[in-house]
Amino acid sequence: MPVPMDAFDVVRPALDCLDLLPEPVAAALRGWRGTVPVEQFHYVDTDPAIADTAVLVEHHGAWLLEQSANCVVVAGKRGGAVTLAACVVLSHTRVDVNGAVRRQLGARKASFAPMDTAVGETGMEYGGITPIGLPADWPLFLDAAVADTPYVLIGSGGRRGKLIVPGKALGELPGAMVVEGLGCPKTAAEAG
Template sequence: MTLPVLGDLTWAPAIDHPDLLAPPVLAALQAWADVDLRVAGQVAVAAIDPDHADTATLNEVHGLPPEASANCVLVAGRRGDVERVAACIVPATTFADVNTRVRKLLDVRKASFLSRERAVAETGQEYGGIGPLGLPAGWRVLVDARFAEPGTLALQGSGVRRSKVLMTGELLCAAPGVEVVDGLGIER
């Protein structure tokens, strides 16, 4: 098993670099590695300048293809007294179809983005570094089906702005709790 590599960043096994991961992300990776042997050898992490954490800047500075970047959007809606929250993971070349696809998947009348303050408080991750790993129990993790295509990579938040996590799209789609969804992202 070999680590994925991308751009000019220096990649290392994520599980071996807890200093580059938010505590909930590290805990999720460790638990996942206990049940899936691929995780230790195929989930990579790289340190980055936190000023370059935003997708467009990171891609430009490090020569990364935009289609490999996985943006994580947090959305919530209500059905009666029950709130339903989801993380939507879509390629950076798209945007999450919140008003149609996500709203229907959550079975809510209206879906809205979580506020920055709430996203940070509830995930234990830094804004601009939030990714699909280590999210609160009960949240759905919806991943665009494009990541399931052979040969895709998924560059995502590590929970902190000073690093990024990289794995194959296939592995992302196999992460605990992930739901692979056709048409989650709409082309820009």
Template sequence: MTHDDRVTLPSFPTLASLPAADHPTLLAPPVAAALAGWAGASEVAVVEIDPDLADTAAMSEAFDIPLTASGNCVVVSGARAGEERIAACVVRADTRADVNTLVRKMLDVRKCSFLPMERAVAETGMEHGGITPVGLPEGWRVLVHEALLEEPVVVLGSGVRRSKLLVPGRILADLPGAEVVADLGR
């Protein structure tokens, strides 16, 4: 990688980023595959980080990134008439997904709970602490907190703990299967 390959986003001068689609080794395989087929991929960057900084609070502190510019992705499930319904909820990091009320109603289930981490990791092909809405299994709903669309750049997982994606907030609505939800984060 040469210095010319790097891109520094004005919103986060502490992060030197690279075009994500050109650096698939910094991504989980499903994320790299999804970017290869997504029109918005040309605007997505990746930044390599110390895996110990993968958790949102540690990353925000280390790189002086406001929590409002970070998105957390949680995977939830519920069942109705024997049919399991799964959704990934992407919320601004200074909020929590309204799983027990809003998401439960959107999935039309009696009870909604977090997918066990082992299962989420196995089914997404992503690492614990790196799950992202980019490259999720087909058929999963992707609920996106509307507030993230207002951010110039959103920091998301890359599928692995050793890097992060930098995505213009406005294109999160264009993710395959994305549903923008106003009050998803509380």
């Protein structure tokens, strides 16, 4: 099976591209202390016009869909308290916000966070949010399938560029919890 690096002409070590990344992402890479060596993190330059997963996959090949992951910011509410968290699932699935996420947060209600909240709290661009460099006190829910993927294509924190990292490394990020069933199949309308 091909790996995400095979889809791109130029793949560089992420540490050589820190100036292309938002500061929270660059700082997380500079301070990486996981068991997976940071040298296994890669950066690919991509056109912001094809940053959305469906367009990127159409441009680089459908096989990439199985090895790409999306990171979304969610808000769990209980009483007057709101808890922000991030969820990472493979791109051919969707986040089970009202089931798995709500239960993990112990919330009465969970929904996707508003765009201005997601951008303001992460310091990243909408459409490029990555689990690397999120606020350290946030829960980070990672679907088990993502953690089991040898190399996964994720956002870089901006709409330009992507990171390719071992799935195992994402499980070593601050606040990370691997959750079975976090990603569920997309409906025909969502997949389409």
